[in-house]
Amino acid sequence: MTSQPIRTAVAGFGLSGCVFHAPFIASNPAYELAVISTSDESRQAKAKDRYPQAAIVSTPEDILALADQLDLIVLGTPPATHFPLAKAALEAGLDVVVDKPFTVRSAEGEELIGLAAQLGRVLTVYQNRRWDGDSLTVRKLLDAGTLGTVTRFEVGMERWAPEIAKAWKASATAEDGGGVLFDLGTHVLDLCLQFFGPATVTYAEIQARRPQESVDDDVFLALRHQSGVVSHVTINLTSHLHGPRFRILGTEGGFVKFGTDPQEPYVLGGGLPTDARYGVEPAENHGTLELNGQRIEVPTERGAYPEFYRILADKFDDGGTASALPLPVDPAGSVAVLKLIEQARKLA
Numbered sequence: 001m002t003s004q005p006i007r008t009a010v011a012g013f014g015l016s017g018c019v020f021h022a023p024f025i026a027s028n029p030a031y032e033l034a035v036i037s038t039s040d041e042s043r044q045a046k047a048k049d050r051y052p053q054a055a056i057v058s059t060p061e062d063i064l065a066l067a068d069q070l071d072l073i074v075l076g077t078p079p080a081t082h083f084p085l086a087k088a089a090l091e092a093g094l095d096v097v098v099d100k101p102f103t104v105r106s107a108e109g110e111e112l113i114g115l116a117a118q119l120g121r122v123l124t125v126y127q128n129r130r131w132d133g134d135s136l137t138v139r140k141l142l143d144a145g146t147l148g149t150v151t152r153f154e155v156g157m158e159r160w161a162p163e164i165a166k167a168w169k170a171s172a173t174a175e176d177g178g179g180v181l182f183d184l185g186t187h188v189l190d191l192c193l194q195f196f197g198p199a200t201v202t203y204a205e206i207q208a209r210r211p212q213e214s215v216d217d218d219v220f221l222a223l224r225h226q227s228g229v230v231s232h233v234t235i236n237l238t239s240h241l242h243g244p245r246f247r248i249l250g251t252e253g254g255f256v257k258f259g260t261d262p263q264e265p266y267v268l269g270g271g272l273p274t275d276a277r278y279g280v281e282p283a284e285n286h287g288t289l290e291l292n293g294q295r296i297e298v299p300t301e302r303g304a305y306p307e308f309y310r311i312l313a314d315k316f317d318d319g320g321t322a323s324a325l326p327l328p329v330d331p332a333g334s335v336a337v338l339k340l341i342e343q344a345r346k347l348a
Contacts, residue, residue, distance in 0.1 A: 005032035006316055008072045011060040011085065013038035013047050014166070016076030016099050019267050020128060024306050025074070026051060027273045030313035034070060037063050060085050067092035071316075074126075075099060078168045079177025083108040086123070090115050095122035095320070097312070100186040102334035104177040106342060109335040116331075122320050124312065124327045125334040128305050129187040130194060132261040133281050134245055136301035141248075141255055142195060146289065148252025153231045155191055155246055157184040158239035164212055172215065174345070179215030181206065181341055184235045189337045192223055192231045199223040199231065201340055206348040209238040221344050246287070255298065257287035263303040279303030 008031050010017045017036065025031045035055045036047045044056050057063060060081070063073055073089045074097040075082055083103045089096050090112070102125045103109040116123035129135060141147060164170045172178025192199060203222035210217050218238055223231040234243060246257045262281050271278060281300040289296045311328040318325045 003317075006030060006072050006313065007032050007034045007070045008074065009035035009037070009063045009066070009070050010074045010076060011037045011063055012076035013040070013043045014076065017074070018043070018046070019264060020099070020126065020305070021074050021076055021097075022047075022051060023267055024273055024309050028306065028309050028313065030317070031072075031309065035063050035066060064088055064092050064094075067094055070094060072097065072122075078172070079104050079182060080172070080175075082177075083112065086112050087115060090119055090121050090123065093119075093121075095316075097124055097126055098331075099126045100190075100334065101177055101182045101341075102186075102331060102338060104175065104182065104338075106335050106338040109331060109338055113331050113335070117321075120321050122312075122315065122327070123331055125329045125331050126308065127187070127190045127329045127334065128308060129191060129261075130329070131304040131307050132263070133279060133300040133303035134257050134259070134261060134287065135191060136304065137257070137287060137298060138195065138246055138248065138255070140301060141289070141298070146253060146291075147248060147250030147255060150196070150229050150248060150250045152249040153192065153196060153229055153246075154234070154244065154248070155188045155231065156234035156236075156243045157188055157245070158234060158236040158242040160240055161217075161237040162210060164210070170212060170214075174215050179208075179213075180217050180235050180237050181215075181219050181344065185219060185233070185341060186334070186337050188233050188235060189221075189223075189340050190333065192225075192233065193333060193336055193340075196225040196229040196231065197227045198336070199225040199340065201343040201347055204344040204347040206344065219344075221340075223340070253289060253291040255287055255289050257285075257298075257300075259285035261303055263305050273306050279305075 010021050026033045033054050037057045039058045072095045076099045086096050202224050205220040206216045207218040219235040221233040248255045279302040287298045289298045308328045315325050
C-alpha cells in the first residue's frame with residue numbers, strides 16, 4: 001500500500017462512476033476518493049450521501065481546476081469526451097484511468113499513449129471484464145491446458161434492452177462512440193485478444209434493430225487469430241433468449257458457460273466489494289466441461305473487479321511509470337481493440 005493515499009477524482013457518476021469505480025476506490029485504503037463530478041442534481045445527492053468525504057463538483061473541467069490537489073482522475077464520461085479529457089488531464093499533471101472504450105479512434109488512443117510516455121504519467125484503461133468470474137475461469141482452464149489446443153472460441157454478451165436508457169446513447173453516432181460495438185463490444189474483443197493474441201476481423205454483421213437505434217445494437221464478428229484460433233463474437237441488445245457467455249472447443253475437450261457475472265448487479269443492489277458474498281456466483285450458473293464424453297461441473301472463480309485498483313496501487317507504490325510492475329491494463333491492448341472495431345465497420 002502507498003504511504004500516502006492516492007488522491008483520486010471520478011469524473012461522471014452514472015453507471016460507470018457509481019457502480020464500477022467509486023465503490024472500488026472507496027473500499028481500497030490505498031486511495032482517497034477526493035472529488036466526484038456530475039451535473040445531475042439527483043446524482044450529486046447520491047454521491048454526497050454515499051461519499052460524504054468527497055467534494056462534489058459539476059464538471060470534469062472543475063476537477064482539472066483542482067489538479068494540483070489530486071494524483072489520479074478516472075474518466076467515466078461518454079466516449080467522445082475520453083480523448084480531450086484524458087489529454088487535458090495528462091497535461092495537467094494527473095495520472096489517468098479511462099473507462100472503455102479507450103477513445104473512439106485508434107489514432108487518438110495512440111496519441112494519448114505517446115503523450116503519457118512523454119510526460120511520465122500513468123495511463124490505463126478500465127477493461128474490467130478481464131476480472132469477471134467466468135473470464136477468470138476460462139483463463140484457468142486455458143493456462144492448465146485442459147481443453148488441449150483450442151480451435152474455436154465463442155464469446156457473447158446478449159441482453160434484452162428494447163429501450164435506450166441514456167440520453168447521450170440515443171443521440172450518439174458511431175463517431176461519438178455510440179452503439180453496442182463500442183460498448184459491450186470492447187469487452188468481448190478485449191477478451192479475445194487477451195486469451196488468444198493478435199487477430200484480424202474476417203467477417204462482420206453490424207445491424208441496428210431497435211427503431212430508435214442510430215448506430216448498432218446487434219453485431220456478429222468472426223476473427224482469425226495469428227495463433228490459429230477462430231473467434232466468433234456475438235453482441236446483442238435485442239435478444240429474448242441469450243446464447244452462451246463462452247463456448248470453447250479444443251482438441252481435448254469443450255467448455256460452455258451461460259449467465260451474467262454477478263458483480264455489477266451485486267453493487268447495484270447495494271452490496272460492497274468487501275462483502276464475503278461479493279463476486280460469488282451461484283452453483284446453478286456454473287459452467288460445464290466435457291472431456292472424453294463425460295460432463296463435469298466447473299465452479300466459477302470468484303469475480304475480482306477490485307484487482308484492477310489493487311494492481312494500479314501497487315504500480316504507484318513501486319514508483320509509477322518508473323516501476324517495472326505491469327499496469328492493470330496496457331492501453332496498447334485497448335488500441336488493438338479499437339483497430340478491430342475499425343476493421344469490422346469497413347467490412348460491414
